Amino acid sequence: MSGSLFVNPFHFSTMHENPGDMLGDFYTHNFEKGRISHDSMIINLGPQHPSTHGVLRILAELHGEYVLRAEPILGYLHRMHDKMGQVKTPWQFLPNTGRVDYLHPIAWNWAYVGAVERLAGIEVPERAEYLRVIACELNRIASHVMWWGAFVLDLGGVTPILYAFEEREKINDMLQIVTGSRLTMNYMRFGGVCADINDRFIKMAREFIPRMRERLEMYHKLVTGNVILARRITGIGPFDPDLCYRYGVTGPCLRGAGVAYDTRRAEPYGVYDRFRFDIPVGETNCSMGRYMVRMREVEESLKILEQALDQLPDGPIMAPKAPKATWKLPAGEAYFAVEGARGKIGIHLAGDGGKSPYRVKLRAPGFSNLSLFAEASQGTLLADALAILGSLDLVIPEIDR
């Protein structure tokens, strides 16, 4: 074996040597410094615990069953999308956007193509705008339904997620026709969309709308009215608007706090200004409020879907001057935001006229929403803290990016 290839097998173990009196790793040690009570217990929730949605880790200082303070530890699913955005051309980076948030990839597609189109001044054909809305809203319903199942699973109800998957599969069947994939979809292109919908898609979507409405009623009968659910989440984790502003919380969490703020209305993009839909706000600002907001948003998305299918114009699906793969992004700066299922997705894009963007910054709504958890969970019961965590609707790859 040559000297340069020799790897010291003890290298990593010596680097991370635990002196023995140190509890846990670097983050636990750091968390330990802020200990409030001398007889409290510090525990790790995750990073592999199923109740924390994948690979989120939360350090919590507990006194009995009460959370004195908690701190989410991120980075276990970090892939450095910002760097990939800077070293790849916009075309090469586009599929990455579908991998940021696996539950609402189409909204991330839209945020990125929107930022590029805004910077380059590309006009999108009308039909493509409608197709974007149709795909995005279908995907939003799938995301909300999936959240509903996972949230109830967090709280101990195992059955509903099986129902949720049924709806999600139906939506995936439709989205598969146009995107070719069922998870990390990549539907949008700079200047349009990659595929037109066909008669089969339209038939399936038309059938899906009344079916989903019926299913929602069933969801409410099955879960919303359930006394265990009501006791677990009503009054738990109240967010007031000021708290949301301080942490940059958006989406259903902000609307749950009673603020009717939706990017689709506040800074209309695409053709969203042509649809009639309401912005549901929470009647109570607790986890139950956020639950109801998401359930009502599914209804609103169905309304938008219905109108979009009715109004769908004929025409091309790609702009005639859509950029080719060798195309260079012009110099300048643009920020484009869309309403994702979890809140405001933002792309801050800067170009210097080179092959790849000068800077791509991804604003993930879940990142801001989760940052509030440390404050919201203070003084709650551990079980309630998990209810709050579930009500935030976390998708870890989006938070870690």
Place this chain on the structure above:
Amino acid sequence: MNANELYESWRGLEAQVICRHEFKKTGLTCSAVFTPSQVVTAVRKIYEAGYFLEDISVMQVKEGFLATYHFDSTANPGRVALRALSPEGRFLSITSIYQGAEWHERESADFFGVSFIANTNPVPLLLPDDFQEAPPLLKAEKELAAMVDLKLFGENPEIIDPAWSSLVSPVKEQKEEGAA
């Protein structure tokens, strides 16, 4: 307080440059450049005006590190941006005003090696705690672009601090009197 009133208030807050932008083209309504210490005062003002923090986006340019703070309002939608330029990458934390900024600042510190003084928990956020390599988003000297080339300051920037007139495009300087 809407974006226009904020724009006017920035003159009294010792802004270095203030600019209006066309929302359809840039996604911003207006922006201002402050010194890294003065930006905290401007952020306080924005918080009192009811804005929420969208993100903090640091960019490495020829002149140093440019931190851009994006805000939006639920009552008066329209994104505003505050910027601060620090040649050595030292900023003041705004976590005392927007607690949500803690993570954004830690993320920027991870990616660029910049520091936010008085951040409430200045440890790595997304990168490993024992990450030994250079910050991943730092660019090589020859890749760096000047702020002028990135067209960050809109059509008619209002240059208040004369030191900034060379950093903002000299062509746009003449139009400045018309806007003022």
